[in-house]
Amino acid sequence: MPDQTSSVEVKPLPNSISVGHALPIWTYCSEELLELEYESFFLNSWQMAGHTCDLQNPGDFITLDMWRDSVVIVCGEDHIIRAFLNICRHRAMRLLDGKGNCGSAIQCPYHGWTYRNDGSLRGVTQTENFPCIDKSVLGLQKVELKIYRGHIFVNLCGGGARVEDTLGAISEEIDLYSPDTYEQHLEPTFEVWNCNWKLAWDNYQENYHIPIGHPGLHRMVESTEEGIEFSGGFNFGYFAMREKRSKIPHERRYQELIGHTDHRFPPGKGRKWLQLALDPNMGIEYYPDLFVLFQVFPLGVNKTLVKTSTYSPPNLSPEEREMQEINLMLLHEVNEQDKMLVERIQRGVHTSGYRPGPLALEESSVYAFHERIRALIPVTRLPEAPL
Numbered sequence: 153m154p155d156q157t158s159s160v161e162v163k164p165l166p167n168s169i170s171v172g173h174a175l176p177i178w179t180y181c182s183e184e185l186l187e188l189e190y191e192s193f194f195l196n197s198w199q200m201a202g203h204t205c206d207l208q209n210p211g212d213f214i215t216l217d218m219w220r221d222s223v224v225i226v227c228g229e230d231h232i233i234r235a236f237l238n239i240c241r242h243r244a245m246r247l248l249d250g251k252g253n254c255g256s257a258i259q260c261p262y263h264g265w266t267y268r269n270d271g272s273l274r275g276v277t278q279t280e281n282f283p284c285i286d287k288s289v290l291g292l293q294k295v296e297l298k299i300y301r302g303h304i305f306v307n308l309c310g311g312g313a314r315v316e317d318t319l320g321a322i323s324e325e326i327d328l329y330s331p332d333t334y335e336q337h338l339e340p341t342f343e344v345w346n347c348n349w350k351l352a353w354d355n356y357q358e359n360y361h362i363p364i365g366h367p368g369l370h371r372m373v374e375s376t377e378e379g380i381e382f383s384g385g386f387n388f389g390y391f392a393m394r395e396k397r398s399k400i401p402h403e404r405r406y407q408e409l410i411g412h413t414d415h416r417f418p419p420g421k422g423r424k425w426l427q428l429a430l431d432p433n434m435g436i437e438y439y440p441d442l443f444v445l446f447q448v449f450p451l452g453v454n455k456t457l458v459k460t461s462t463y464s465p466p467n468l469s470p471e472e473r474e475m476q477e478i479n480l481m482l483l484h485e486v487n488e489q490d491k492m493l494v495e496r497i498q499r500g501v502h503t504s505g506y507r508p509g510p511l512a513l514e515e516s517s518v519y520a521f522h523e524r525i526r527a528l529i530p531v532t533r534l535p536e537a538p539l
Contacts, residue, residue, distance in 0.1 A: 171515060174508040175522045178537035180348040180501045183453045185532070189350075190450060192528045193432035194218055196311025198318075200434060200445055201225050203463050204302045205336050206251060207233050211269055213258075214251040216306060218449050223295050223306050224248050228270040229256065233299065235306045236271050236292035258292075267292050302332035313384045318430060322380075322388055328421055329438040334463040337442075338480075343458045345491050347498035349433065349450040350525075352458065355494050356446065357387070357429045357521060360514035365493050366486055371398040372407060373425065385431025385524050387517050390424045406478045412471035413440035431521055441465065441475040444483060454498055460487065 179185055201216040207227040215238055216223045222238035224247060238247050240260040247258055247267075257274055258267045264277040271292040276282055296307040298315045301323075305315050319326060345352055355361065363370045372394060379389025398404045414422045417440070426438040435446035445461040460483070468476065500506070511519050526533050 171511045171513055171519050174354075174511055174518065175350070175525060175532055176535050177501045177503075177506055177508060179525075179532050180350060180498070181453060182537055185529070186348075186450060186453050188529050188531075189432075189525070190219060194449070195221070195309040196307070197430075197432060198298065198305040198307045198312055198315050199447070200303055200436070201235070201306050202251075202304045202461070203334055203336075204233065204299060204304060204332075205334055205463065207304075209253065211253040211255045212251075213248055213254055213269075214304075215248055218308075219451065221308060222246060223308070224258075224292075225297065225304060225306065226254065226258070226269045226271075229268075230270070232270070233297065233304065234271060235295040235297040237295060237308075239293075240265055241273070241290045241292065242276075301326060302334055313386070318382070318384065318386045319428075321382060321386070322428075325388070325426055326438065328417055329426065329440075329443070330416070330465065331438070331443060331463075333466050334443055335466050337462045337464040340459055340461040343460075343487070343491070344451065345448075345456045345458055345494060346454060347456055347494040348454055348501070349448050349456045351494040351497050351501075352448040352456050352490075353431075353433055353521065354518050355490055356435050356448075357517040358512075358515045359389075360512045361493065365489055368398075368400060368403055368482065369486060371400065372403050372482075376424070381517055381520060385521060386429070387520075388426065388428040390426055392424050402478050402481060406475055406482070409471050409475045409478075410440065412469060412475070416440060416465065429517060431524060439479060441468065441472050442479050458487070458491075 199216060199218065201223065202214040202225065206212065206214050207225065210227055210229045210231065213224055213226040216225070223235050224238040225233060225235045227233050239245060240247055240262065242260065242263055242265050245260050245262040247260060248254065254269060256269060258269065259265070266274045268274050271294065273287040273290045276285065276287070279285070296310055298305045300315045300319055359375055373391040374394055376390040376392050379387065381387040393407050393410055397407055410423050416422060422440055428436040430436065433448045437444040437446065443463040443465075447459045449457045449459065451457050462480070464476065531538060
């Protein structure tokens, strides 16, 4: 396992970064490589699991499922939020699903072992079967947890750059959207895309495909020059509303309404969409009317779980509520387009004899991501899959 220290310095990359070729095509078809990717990236990265507004009362819990692993985040009787592996210490039974309130205890549905919501083992059934049990060492296994501006992050193995080193690099931009005030919105949605997880993430990171792949988005917004690409797999950018109004009614309506969110921002700072991409799988999107978290998790070499979570700024006006509804419609439209695109690419990666072409300048983040994979998993430098 490569050493991924938690104190990685996050610095802007030079603007003159050269853009080379993408990963060889076999890397999107290898079961063996997927195991290495999961260990190197997903188990050693900070994953956003939810928001503190989900965990207001003792016993409130949320779960985060990542392929083989699951984490439960729970609010204790002391109102401290903690994270644990979502399995019973006795026989690895999955404890909780989704979100809800477990009361003062989490009970295993298999043999009835119960845990306080601070993770300590409260009791076991049929104690005569365990004459020498030491309950003090059999509490739920803790998972690292960080809270940043209300966002809850967990990390199973403790690797990767610290949350404060990544998001903290643009804290002034994030703070404009007041994320610590967010409220619960809709339940997360889950979709299965028939593609390798890297294809879904490659697609998210670049804007080169927007004019063709997302014509509605292209009619409404344009990229600005304010974005920065950082070392450590992190970049951000802004979209601004085009001055020319779209001819499509709901797109034009959103453009007309966005001025109603000006009161949330200092003069000249509103009317923009802030989007962050954090390798290996998180798109964090701040809109004046909505917060969206886009996450991709592997389910297999050619199956990916796409999870979309949304939160809302407080005290929205009727006009802002209307914007929010249009925004959700647009997000669904874009996701459906992206799903179609990456699934067609997945069908293409099995083509015999194909060699990747050069990446565009607007695909520099894809190249940086692929370079991280090459550094962490050197076998991906090979043009053909090893035996």
